[in-house]
Amino acid sequence: MAQAGQRAGAGLxxxxxxxxxxxxxxxWMPAAMVIAFIAVAARVHADRNTASTRLxxxxxxxxxxxxxxxxxxxxxxxxxxxKAAQGTLQGSPxxxxxxxxxxxxxxxxxxxxxxxxxxxxxxxxRRTVGLNGWLGLALMVFGPHxxxxxxxxxxxxxxxxxxxxxxxxxxxxxxxxxxxxxFAGALMFMASGQTFEELQGIxxxxxxxxxx
Numbered sequence: 111m112a113q114a115g116q117r118a119g120a121g122l123x124x125x126x127x128x129x130x131x132x133x134x135x136x137x138w139m140p141a142a143m144v145i146a147f148i149a150v151a152a153r154v155h156a157d158r159n160t161a162s163t164r165l166x167x168x169x170x171x172x173x174x175x176x177x178x179x180x181x182x183x184x185x186x187x188x189x190x191x192x193k194a195a196q197g198t199l200q201g202s203p204x205x206x207x208x209x210x211x212x213x214x215x216x217x218x219x220x221x222x223x224x225x226x227x228x229x230x231x232x233x234x235x236r237r238t239v240g241l242n243g244w245l246g247l248a249l250m251v252f253g254p255h256x257x258x259x260x261x262x263x264x265x266x267x268x269x270x271x272x273x274x275x276x277x278x279x280x281x282x283x284x285x286x287x288x289x290x291x292x293f294a295g296a297l298m299f300m301a302s303g304q305t306f307e308e309l310q311g312i313x314x315x316x317x318x319x320x321x322x
Contacts, residue, residue, distance in 0.1 A: 174289070
């Protein structure tokens, strides 16, 4: 009986620790960006002999953004559900679920499109442009602190329509520098131990609509 009680207590501690990690908003963006980078590296490797440099770059930009926002949107939904179950949720659950779904669903759709995205497919063009546009506009509507995360959507759309190598390279470099800045801000945010409400200055680039 004592051993069973100890095992149950250990299991409860693990569950509580997992819940705490999920609800710690500082971890989500760095984790999302690392996973997105791994997904892009795998995609680029798979396309190395079958796609042009321009197509590989377009797929990489699309995939990174889709995976990053998809993970963060999904994390938002998980956090809302956990806080609702705990009775600690602040704000309207309907609004918070709508917010998460409005980002997670199109983001994962965009990530899926990256696998089959082409540069000469008009239907694919409409889908990728539409999904990028939706995510960018949605993030802008959710507040100025999300505008840095909305910017890559505009870069993705710009890359889709550019036809000059120098312009395309410039867009890729700008996107890379922007993501590096976002990642640095996210790490600073994580190290600070602050909440979004407490955070000021550069770490606001890591902000994301959360549950409060």
